[in-house]
Amino acid sequence: MLSKIFKVFSRELKTARRDSMAILIIVMPVLFAFGITLFTPGLNDTTVNIALLESDDKSHIEYLEQFAKVEIFENREDVLTRVNKRDDMAAIMQKGDGYEIILQGNEPEIVEGYAKALNALYEIGANKEETTAAMYSFGHTVSPLKTMLVNMLISMTIMLSGMLIAISIVGEKADNTINAINVTPVSQTSFVIGKSMMGGLIAMVSIIISLFITGYYDINWFMIILVGLTSLILSLVVGFVQGLASDDVIEAAANVKMIMIPIAGSIVGYELLADKWQWTMYWSPFYWAYKANKLVLTKTADWPTILLCTGMVLVLSLVVYFLAKPKIREGLS
């Protein structure tokens, strides 16, 4: 059975490579990822680097370490050399009673402002708990806008996997090849899994490449992949159903695109609804997937929450799958 699945899968890949529409769908997420990186520069890494002297106050060093990436140097000379390197780095050194902040001069204002603010906060004795949450997230996470765009890109890539399935099914229907496969020892299940693997694998690879392009290297990859795989189920089911219901590729793509509506609704709901109204989105697997991805991308995810979210995605998708299963079975026989 496994080898049959693999054979179906490799034929799917071969055919997808020869279909201009499929190729477009495969490269689209990557293009979008480049777009996000190009149009949100500077948002790439707003974690501020601060250079300090070894001789500095221990409490000062510890304080700053809570909010920024701190590098320690032996002497003033080394600090200045470091600041003059290409990346954004602010040095904070004691001068008389107070501190002086040294910058290379080409840093974004944000870095200077942040360094100043941090130091001022230390001087007035504010601790982490008293500091505003905005300040905290400002220092330690990537821009919320970028995270949102990348999260949307993941949702879109998942939807595209459904489109790949639909295109493949429409192709089989046009060539009338489903009958030919039905008179071989390949079971319908192997056939469906082989096809799904094509859509699923392409989507997962696209997502991983997109995350690298947009600079999310150090997220929890296990979580991203788990969330990705579970949210694929629904898209694949929609792909099969729409592929069987459509007569040509354009119609199939248009039909699959319709799931953009609940996806977009879920994203808007998650981002804009007040906490007490969030429950109104609980029906949507896209909501749970988006939420889980957001937690992973902002590195604030913990396993219990991720398992809850993927569990919800799984349960809701399986409900749709079991509703659609008779239709898919019938359509493929």
Added chain:
Amino acid sequence: MISVKNLSHSYSHDDKLAVNNISFEIEKGETFGFLGPSGAGKSTTQGILTGLLKQQEGEVIVAGYNVKKVQNERFNKIGVSFEQSNVYSKLTAKENLDYYAKLFDVPTRDSMELLHLVGLDGKENDRAGEFSKGMKHRLTFARSMLNNPELWFLDEPTTGLDPAIAATIKDIIREQAAKGTTSFLTTHNMYIADELCDRVAFIIDGEIKLIDTPKNLKLQYGRKLIDIEYIENGKVVKETLKTVTEEDRRRIGEIVNNHDIQTMHSKEATLEEIFIQVTGRELV
């Protein structure tokens, strides 16, 4: 090899039957012709035998398997050549065969050898999507032989092919029959049935009217016929008369005595004429 008992099928699940209570047996090694006009229920029957259509009424055993149960491994023994060609247009001829071959659990034939057999050598690296109708049909036909089937379903194997290629296909079918392959051949072409089949069934409106060998049918129904062309009122008239019925013999004498005879030939009845005699219908 095939045993069908009281098989009925309705697409609309009511009393409108596409196949109505048919029964027949096919022996191992036999080439069995399923003949009938368009809409008779030939493809429907083949669909049920190959498992593509869900069996409703009756009992069908194919190659030792009850078709009601889903047992995909039975297809290792079965080959199906479809009426409408169905190959992957994005794959080349060779890729189509190689992919299909991998789906079986039994040894398969070499794709190049099969392409050569159906006259598609030189085209192996062309995409099937660019093939003509006849070429696609040959590729579909070649594909059905990949797994050396013991039981071979052939739906209209030569329809729409030019005569030279049709002759090649007929030769291949004969060769396979000589090797012991059992074939279920569906057609509305009586000549093919006559040439290739050990036994034929006449099917009309979903019912089998008769099953026999072409030879017996000719002996039984196809007594000698006489074609006469004669002049009547300055015009040439043509009549076909049987040498066995009293009425026709009297008519022959009458024509010979009273008219100028242009031509007069005796001939064997074709299977087609027998079909018309038995069923009262033309094969269209």
